[in-house]
Amino acid sequence: MTDYNVMPDYQTRRKIINDICEKYSFVHHSFAGKSVCGRCIDVLHIGNTKNCVLYCAGFHGSEYLTVTAVLKFFEQCADAMENDSVVGRYKIRDFLREKGLTIVPCVNPDGVEIAIHGSDAALKYKALVEKASKENKVWQANARGVDINHNFNAGWNELKNRELSMNIKAPSATRFGGNAPESEPETKALTNLCKRNNFDRAIAFHSQGREIYCSFGKHTPVMSFRLASVLSQASGYNISVPEDIATGGGFKDWFIEKFRRPALTIEMGKGKNPLPLSDFEPEYKIMLNMLCLGVIV
Known part of the structure; x- marks a missing residue:
């Protein structure tokens, strides 16, 4: 099994993903698109191709431990598919044959690279990142200073008004939702992936707080609440309601509104983000059965 106690930057992810694909020939590797700076947005899949669960991570630059968690879980599932081994407390192979798993381990590869390596990773947007970083050193946005999880077309206009009321009017390290919904290639890559595939549900991973958000507007399916309850019991995470500035514009919000299917x-x-690498193993241990149940339930 891969050593995941490393910073999950672009080069490291390339090696991990290539190693997984070489080891497990049944893993399907594709790309949802490319980032503002031209970095690939990877998609990995195992199991049933017609009935799938989607796990996405790395929406925000400094929340890169989510990238590591999703990649490690995927590799454990691939190993379980091959060897009929246990993941957490579950023999997950039979479940994956019924409901496949697709992951996008890093939705915002430029943001993660900037958070780990600094403004040089923004390439031609280096000056923009340095200017936007003066007020907030914790980088969450993409290379153009757009917060990807404020850029989805679900309650975007209302969110934009809340941003303006907080004087968030220009590219920033966090919380600037862009000048229009789906203005960013990273956002479009994920929405197009979902439109091409009939995902049964979607789970977006962020940090931090040990919380689960499960609703958005009047179209939230009952299964969203049921799934959140099961995962909460498995992990001890609380089911919560996001603050106003984090309501709308998010991937979970868009998935619920677009497909009327469960999303968390x-x-x-x-x-405090970025969480230290030393937190990864103990936090992953807390999450593992929850990660399994997201596929199983």
Whole structure:
């Protein structure tokens, strides 16, 4: 099994993903698109192709431990498919044959690279990142200073008004939703992936707070609440309601509104972003059965 106690930057992810694909020939690897800076947005799949669950991580630059968590879980599932081994407390192979798993381990590869390596990783947007970083050193946005999880077309206009009321009017390290919904290639890549595939449900991983968000508007399906309850019991995470500035514009919100299917946001860990790498193993242990149940239930 891969050593995941490393910073999940672009080069490291390339190696991990290539190693997984070489080891497990049944893993399907594709790309949802490319980031503002031209970095690939990977998609990995195992199991049933007609009935699938989608796990996405790395929406925000400094929340890169979510990338590591989703990749590690995927590799454990691939190993379980091959060897009929246990993941957490579950023999997951039979479940994956019924309901496949697709992951987008890093929706915002530029943001993660900037958070780990600094403004040089923004390439031609280096000056923009340096200017936007003066007020907030914790980088969450993409290379153009757009918060990907404020850029989805679900309650976007209302969210934009709340941003303006907080004087968020220009590219920023966090919470600037862009000048229009789906203005960013990273956002479009994920929405197009969902439109091409009949995902049964979607789970977006963020950090931090050990919380689960499960609703958005009047179209939230009952299964969203049921799934959140099961995952909460498995992990000890609380089911919560996001603050106003985090309502609307998010991937979970868009998935619920677009498809009327269950979607969750799971906030990994506890503390201050970026969570230290030393938090990964203990937090992953808390999450593991929840990750399994997201596929099984």
